[in-house]
Amino acid sequence: MRETITFPGQFPGAITEEDTLSAHAASPEATESLPAAVETALREFFDSRRPMTDAVAGTFTDATTALEAFVLRGGKRVRPAFAWTGWLGAGGDPNGPDAAAVLRACSALELVQACALVHDDIIDSSRTRRGFPTLHVEFADRHRSGGWSGEPAKFGESVAILLGDLALAWADDMVRESGVDAAAQSRLGPVWSAMRTEVLGGQYLDVSTEVTADESVAAALRINRYKTAAYTIERPLHLGAALAAADPDLIAAYREFGTDIGIAFQLRDDLLGVFGDPTVTGKPSGDDLREGKRTVLFAEALLRADATDRGTADVLRRSIGTDLTEEQVQRLRAIITDLGAVDEVERRIDELTARGLSALDTSTATETAKQSLRAMALAATRRTA
Amino acid sequence: MRETITFPGQFPGAITEEDTLSAHAASPEATESLPAAVETALREFFDSRRPMTDAVAGTFTDATTALEAFVLRGGKRVRPAFAWTGWLGAGGDPNGPDAAAVLRACSALELVQACALVHDDIIDSSRTRRGFPTLHVEFADRHRSGGWSGEPAKFGESVAILLGDLALAWADDMVRESGVDAAAQSRLGPVWSAMRTEVLGGQYLDVSTEVTADESVAAALRINRYKTAAYTIERPLHLGAALAAADPDLIAAYREFGTDIGIAFQLRDDLLGVFGDPTVTGKPSGDDLREGKRTVLFAEALLRADATDRGTADVLRRSIGTDLTEEQVQRLRAIITDLGAVDEVERRIDELTARGLSALDTSTATETAKQSLRAMALAATRRTA
Numbered sequence: 106m107r108e109t110i111t112f113p114g115q116f117p118g119a120i121t122e123e124d125t126l127s128a129h130a131a132s133p134e135a136t137e138s139l140p141a142a143v144e145t146a147l148r149e150f151f152d153s154r155r156p157m158t159d160a161v162a163g164t165f166t167d168a169t170t171a172l173e174a175f176v177l178r179g180g181k182r183v184r185p186a187f188a189w190t191g192w193l194g195a196g197g198d199p200n201g202p203d204a205a206a207v208l209r210a211c212s213a214l215e216l217v218q219a220c221a222l223v224h225d226d227i228i229d230s231s232r233t234r235r236g237f238p239t240l241h242v243e244f245a246d247r248h249r250s251g252g253w254s255g256e257p258a259k260f261g262e263s264v265a266i267l268l269g270d271l272a273l274a275w276a277d278d279m280v281r282e283s284g285v286d287a288a289a290q291s292r293l294g295p296v297w298s299a300m301r302t303e304v305l306g307g308q309y310l311d312v313s314t315e316v317t318a319d320e321s322v323a324a325a326l327r328i329n330r331y332k333t334a335a336y337t338i339e340r341p342l343h344l345g346a347a348l349a350a351a352d353p354d355l356i357a358a359y360r361e362f363g364t365d366i367g368i369a370f371q372l373r374d375d376l377l378g379v380f381g382d383p384t385v386t387g388k389p390s391g392d393d394l395r396e397g398k399r400t401v402l403f404a405e406a407l408l409r410a411d412a413t414d415r416g417t418a419d420v421l422r423r424s425i426g427t428d429l430t431e432e433q434v435q436r437l438r439a440i441i442t443d444l445g446a447v448d449e450v451e452r453r454i455d456e457l458t459a460r461g462l463s464a465l466d467t468s469t470a471t472e473t474a475k476q477s478l479r480a481m482a483l484a485a486t487r488r489t490a
Numbered sequence: 491m492r493e494t495i496t497f498p499g500q501f502p503g504a505i506t507e508e509d510t511l512s513a514h515a516a517s518p519e520a521t522e523s524l525p526a527a528v529e530t531a532l533r534e535f536f537d538s539r540r541p542m543t544d545a546v547a548g549t550f551t552d553a554t555t556a557l558e559a560f561v562l563r564g565g566k567r568v569r570p571a572f573a574w575t576g577w578l579g580a581g582g583d584p585n586g587p588d589a590a591a592v593l594r595a596c597s598a599l600e601l602v603q604a605c606a607l608v609h610d611d612i613i614d615s616s617r618t619r620r621g622f623p624t625l626h627v628e629f630a631d632r633h634r635s636g637g638w639s640g641e642p643a644k645f646g647e648s649v650a651i652l653l654g655d656l657a658l659a660w661a662d663d664m665v666r667e668s669g670v671d672a673a674a675q676s677r678l679g680p681v682w683s684a685m686r687t688e689v690l691g692g693q694y695l696d697v698s699t700e701v702t703a704d705e706s707v708a709a710a711l712r713i714n715r716y717k718t719a720a721y722t723i724e725r726p727l728h729l730g731a732a733l734a735a736a737d738p739d740l741i742a743a744y745r746e747f748g749t750d751i752g753i754a755f756q757l758r759d760d761l762l763g764v765f766g767d768p769t770v771t772g773k774p775s776g777d778d779l780r781e782g783k784r785t786v787l788f789a790e791a792l793l794r795a796d797a798t799d800r801g802t803a804d805v806l807r808r809s810i811g812t813d814l815t816e817e818q819v820q821r822l823r824a825i826i827t828d829l830g831a832v833d834e835v836e837r838r839i840d841e842l843t844a845r846g847l848s849a850l851d852t853s854t855a856t857e858t859a860k861q862s863l864r865a866m867a868l869a870a871t872r873r874t875a
Contacts, residue, residue: 157688161716164694164695165694228648248701251702253701253702271686277662278679281679281683282679287672290672294666298659298667301656302543302659305655307546309649310549312652315640327547
């Protein structure tokens with residue numbers, strides 16, 4: 106699972122001086138950026154769990170501290186930003202008495218994300234995340250340096266499974282204890298529920314599509330839809346709208362925008378995974394090809410090759426998921442481009458972006474939120490890293 | 491993680507004709523036993539998820555059907571039974587308008603348990619559960635028989651991680667959607683939260699105590715307390731009490747009873763794991779010794795051996811967790827008995843049971859609930875299987 110949208114420069118959802126959290130809000134610093142405000146809320150939440158984990162055992166608190174560190178080095182806080190902006194756009198008042206509670210509920214999305222990443226890293230056997238060892242690797246290292254009995258890798262995975270579960274349980278705690286009122290809790294319930302089922306469904310499809318080698322564009326798009334679009338943009342916006350008791354038309358517009366921009370974002374990610382400049386993306390060039398990721402880009406290339414040139418289709422199938430040289434990556438890039446797959450994916454990105462922006466433009470969201478969301482959409486779909 | 495208390499004969503918490511679910515309740519059959527009523531509630535909940543999983547993909551629904559089958563073959567429903575009985579004992583009316591909603595909230599405990607078991611089976615590399623392959627083994631088998639690419643075991647574990655997560659998320663959905671009112675939701679929130687953190691803490695301690703080879707009685711008791719007692723009896727009773735808006739004295743009494751009986755239950759389990767008759771327990775004799783389980787029984791034996799006879803202590807340390815013959819198991823049994831560890835554990839069971847029952851007797855719980863809970867306590871601590 107890729108981390109987040111990397112926004113260039115100042116995060117568009119950042120809280121500006123015009124749009125500050127008031128004295129009611131979680132943070133005392135009124136000009137704090139949204140990511141910083143989210144981190145404060147998360148830090149306070151972790152503090153609130155400590156009496157509970159201490160009561161079980163000090164060593165359990167130590168383990169949860171590793172989870173906290175993982176969550177706190179989390180970057181741009183994209184999901185809380187969409188939720189918060191969704192709330193503002195539906196008339197939420199950042200200076201009102203609910204703002205701090207809403208911010209806490211939005212911040213809980215980072216704990217769902219912690220579970221998703223920690224468990225995904227076990228599933229993908231990933232060794233690093235956010236520039237640090239993944240949690241299962243970290244606990245395997247602790248096992249090794251402690252000279253404990255049994256297998257370090259097994260211990261690391263076991264602890265990471267449990268800490269991922271804890272993050273998911275704590276996400277719920279954070280929503281339940283956010284302070285949003287009972288009516289808002291009932292409104293957010295179905296969205297919260299759908300989001301978690303959808304992301305787990307998307308992850309399941311990702312895992313099963315890989316082993317069954319489903320090469321269809323439809324399968325790749327379906328994973329995009331649930332693992333990325335719904336989970337990263339559509340449902341967070343929907344959650345913010347539900348918190349603000351938005352009307353059904355605005356919710357529909359948000360969901361259209363979120364689905365389209367979310368899929369377009371993932372399509373851009375797919376292009377960068379093959380064509381991205383490693384000096385900008387920070388990842389080895391063509392990494393998706395080596396990892397065997399079943400992207401829409403690759404599916405479009407295969408579809409075209411199967412129709413026109415079986416030899417080229419064979420090359421694609423034999424190459425994907427192997428330890429490719431730089432030269433081989435370059436050759437595959439040329440093939441994918443010549444087949445027209447890049448143009449097709451760019452066309453889809455343009456179409457989705459236009460449709461998503463149009464849904465936003467004609468919605469009843471506030472002008473400020475529209476501006477923010479437009480900037481976030483363009484950052485997500487036009488980025489180079 | 492051992493499954494549940496096996497109650498002899500009719501489950502004491504069963505709903506009798508005097509104490510039926512009314513027409514308001516989840517089940518149309520007023521004389522249905524509690525386990526059957528819980529299963530009906532679970533089945534209806536799984537039905538309610540299907541539109542959501544179908545929307546993601548039919549193959550995702552197929553995967554969740556395996557989770558449903560796992561949950562539905564779940565046996566005695568011990569945690570819902572304690573929660574339900576806790577609610578009745580605090581004045582909950584089984585014929586009242588809340589009964590069906592309360593039953594649904596209590597039944598959600600089985601989904602937390604599904605997550606705990608599915609993930610624990612990965613952690614313990616267990617191959618069977620409830621007489622069927624564990625979920626990770628089931629999906630590894632599907633992978634093998636489908637002739638899919640990649641490693642079957644890796645695929646099985648990945649899917650089981652995701653389905654365990656789904657069970658945990660759905661447990662929350664089931665509570666949120668149970669129909670208990672907002673005030674009851676706020677009352678149950680902290681109990682629900684504590685229970686999940688405690689069981690995950692207990693599982694963490696279990697995993698870490700095993701690798702650090704902490705041999706102390708205190709470590710074994712702490713695991714008992716959180717992995718078994720709090721999770722199986724104390725918090726389910728507390729949850730039921732919270733749903734009924736019980737007064738603090740009754741809650742305190744329930745928690746005392748639940749902790750004491752829960753620990754005593756686990757101590758009985760430890761004795762059966764070494765001395766149980768395989769024709770009654772259905773498990774190979776001395777299984778806990780072969781598995782290297784760090785029980786209070788074993789810790790008491792080691793403590794005594796270290797104080798009196800280092801040679802015997804060496805035998806215990808060298809034997810635990812190895813592939814013992816029936817003869818070696820018999821020898822270890824004799825050693826553990828001769829050291830006085832069995833008497834000490836029996837003494838603890840008696841003391842805890844007496845203290846727990848006394849807390850119950852002097853409580854304000856209804857007489858019917860006291861009778862049920864007394865029977866459940868004795869079934870849990872005096873059983874032979």
